[in-house]
Amino acid sequence: MELLDILQYTFFQHALLGSLFASIACGIIGTYIVTRRLVFISGGITHASFGGIGLGVYLGISPILSAAVFSVLSAFGVEWLSKxxxxxxxxxxxxxxxxxxxxxxxxxxxAPGFAPDLSSYLFGNILTITRSDIWVLAVLSALLGLLFTLFLRPIVYTAFDREFARSQGLPVTVIEYGLMMFIALTIVACLRMVGIVLAISLLTIPQMTANLFTNSFRRIIGLSILIACLSCLGGLLLSYRYNVPSGASIIFFSILIYAGCKVGKLLLRNRN
Structure with missing residues (x-):
């Protein structure tokens, strides 16, 4: 009954829709991040996005828009310098x-005047997301779904073995820079949900959990989306019940799922 009661609130409906689309986007691009071992790079892009937020506040424009531009440029810079x-x-x-x-x-x-509450960008608050945020996540999820459906094989080749991909005549550099752009955009799109500090967790923990059960790139994507959805739902309920930050609750719940799956798998292995 408690879930049915809170579903009548518009902010919670927005939170559920936002978490659904964020789970799809993070499940897809996060699998590429984990496979190509870009977790540390993604963490750097996540924290670099704070520069765009500060610029947006100073210039009086949307902090999310400026963070997106700053993050994409930072992602390209990291990719170029690392080579x-x-x-x-x-x-x-x-x-x-x-x-x-x-x-x-x-x-x-x-920034002139009163500075906004930057803690919402650092730690996130999914209950404050707007319709425009949901649309951004929905479009991003659709683009990633289409991209990975049409070009899954080149992406997998690039993720696992860049030299083999080059030998097959694939545009490895274009693929890498394109996916780095989507990594940056996904991170920025999820800032309102989990914040800068915790954004990288939503891109890695569900994939780590999925990897406990399969090594298939395609199946990891599907399981990651499911696990991320469960984490968001559990985190939202935890946040609502105990009045704690939603971003931290979502990540905490995702870690609980990972720990439970890990322990369960070890117990089954020892029993057999």
């Missing part, structure tokens, strides 16, 4: 990670 022989990948990530956070802090304090 250079005179720059280590972790060093390139650290440059954009710290630069983005520094820019965000400086411009948010320089």
């Amino acid at each position: 250079r022989r005179d720059m280590r990948e972790d060093s390139a990530i650290a440059v954009f990670w710290t630069f983005g956070m520094a820019i965000g802090i400086i411009f948010s304090f320089l």
